Amino acid sequence: QVQLVESGGGLVQPGGSLRLSCAASGDIVSINGMGWFRQVPGQQRELVARITSGGSTNYADSVKGRFTIARTSTKNTVYLQMNSLKPEDTSVYYCHTDRWGVDYWGKGTLVTVSS
Numbered sequence: 514q515v516q517l518v519e520s521g522g523g524l525v526q527p528g529g530s531l532r533l534s535c536a537a538s539g540d541i542v543s544i545n546g547m548g549w550f551r552q553v554p555g556q557q558r559e560l561v562a563r564i565t566s567g568g569s570t571n572y573a574d575s576v577k578g579r580f581t582i583a584r585t586s587t588k589n590t591v592y593l594q595m596n597s598l599k600p601e602d603t604s605v606y607y608c609h610t611d612r613w614g615v616d617y618w619g620k621g622t623l624v625t626v627s628s
Contacts, residue, residue, distance in 0.1 A: 515539045515617040517608045522622030525598055529626070533593040535608030535619060544612045547584060547591040551604035551624075558607065562593060576602075598626045 521533040537544065548563030562572045562582040570582055581594040591608065603626045608619040 515541055515544060515610060515612055517610065517617055517619035519606065519608045519619040519622040522606060522624045524625045524627065526628050527598060527600055527626055529598050530594070530596045531598065531624060533595070533606055533608075533622060533624070535591045535593075537589045537591075537608075537610060540612070541589055544588075544610045544617075547588075547608065547610045549582065549591075549593045550607045550609055551602075552607065552621075553604050561606065564591060595624070598624075600626050602626050 516538045517535055519533060519535050521531060523531060525531050546563050546565040549561040550558045551561050552558040560573055561576055562570065562580055564570045564582045564584050572580060579597045582591065584591045603624060605621040605623050607621045610617050
């Protein structure tokens with residue numbers, strides 16, 4: 514089993530920054546990449562950013578140039594640095610990983626961008 518715990522969400526004004534963290538624990542030796550998804554009620558969960566075990570990254574077009582995903586060398590913590598936040602970034606952000614074909618999700622952290 515793998516456990517994921519997110520932190521760092523909150524209320525921020527447009528143009529501001531937040532950094533989300535996700536700590537992985539449990540049987541993390543064989544986990545693959547880690548990523549961040551977000552979901553607004555009534556909409557599908559969407560990929561925000563992902564980093565592979567080899568360090569390659571990919572981002573949703575809507576966040577390119579504003580968000581940066583990074584991972585510790587021990588690969589048990591992943592961060593999402595979010596800059597130039599917009600009201601449309603308001604969402605619940607979920608950490609994700611997978612291991613042997615099984616998906617693991619955190620409980621989510623709420624990010625609200627509002628003046």
